[in-house]
Amino acid sequence: MTELKAPDIYAALRELTASLVQLKVDMATGQAQLKSEVDKQKTEVDKQKSEVDKQKSEVDKQKTEMDKQKTEMDKQKTEVDKQKTEMDKQKTEVEKQKTEMDKQKTEVDKLKQQQQVRQVAFSAALVTTKGQSNIGPFPTHTTLIFKHVPTNIGNAYNPNTGVFTAPVKGAYNFEWHVGALGDNSHGSAVVLVKNTENVFIAWEQQKDGFMSSSNGVMLLLEVGDIVFVRLWVGHLAYDNGNHQTTFSGFLLFPM
Template identity: 60%
Template structure:
């Protein structure tokens, strides 16, 4: 009898548990409230719209990137053209090299004699196209590799005059005049192949003199013949 009652109780509990589970499942499977479904629809529509906007933004960014790339390319080409134009201007300016100068502009001067070779500084500059000649030092500096022609003239009163043209440290030619009475002159000229930054200048020969006045007897000139 006890066993039968126990079995009946167990069956009743099982039916009760099953009924509870079934009711819970029904509650879960019930449709969502209308306001929640409307909210979900709005969210879905918003997400879809955002996807479309993101797609358009990607396309627009790609177009902007392409335009920017093209602008950078154009700017690079313009900068290249500017550089080429500047180089051409510099080359054209470099090809215009010429100078001519005398020892003094006014009055008169006699330099020497000295025991050693002394650089002559021609202070009265008549022409200095390209600014390759320095009137403070008497030195001409080649701005570019090329063939250059130089000429120099010296004058002296009743004495010995001598002026040597020097390339860097090398003695090239010497203009020399020995005048025992009266006024005498001498001159020389030379064409040199110079590298850029080579220097050329004149040195008074030891124990000699040079004379100059407003008539410019002692001069130094040079110019670029052509680049190499």
């Protein structure tokens, strides 16, 4: 083992001391750098935290605004629902009024119709020409069609068929007249028919010259009953522009 001399020991101690000093300096420098880095990172963290706080504040602000908007929307929705309820109420009232108006209109139409059917009256003559005409004789009973119709209130008489149809149940008055020129072989006979029933007849016969006959009756008719004048088989009916052969009727009162 080599023995160290004093100068060598002092040199080693100086080197060791220098190393320790350098180490201490390095440590101090490292600590300063570390502290600086830590402070820098802390500053960055504080900066980020401040940014986060700022963003959080903005989010809270936006949330508050959204809550405010939601509250306003809820308020508006409540108002809309209220208005909708009011509109539904008004719609129901309008529909109710419309139903009532339709009901009243139906009633008015019904009354109008009843009023119209209560206005029933007609008069008709056998021919429309100014000349004269003999109708018949025919081998069968024949319905007379009175084509000249100066009055037909209610249109209950049909000039195409010669038939009157009762539009309403009630009491009706009818009159019929027949004219003829006597030829010593044919009479003039016309009968009023209700549905299929012969009611009253108007009859006349003479040797020559003009002759006429008439009759009248009041009948209780149901809706749809028909009344017409029938020329009796083998008989004549005469008419001209003066209208001697006629058929008339009117509603006395409804039942």
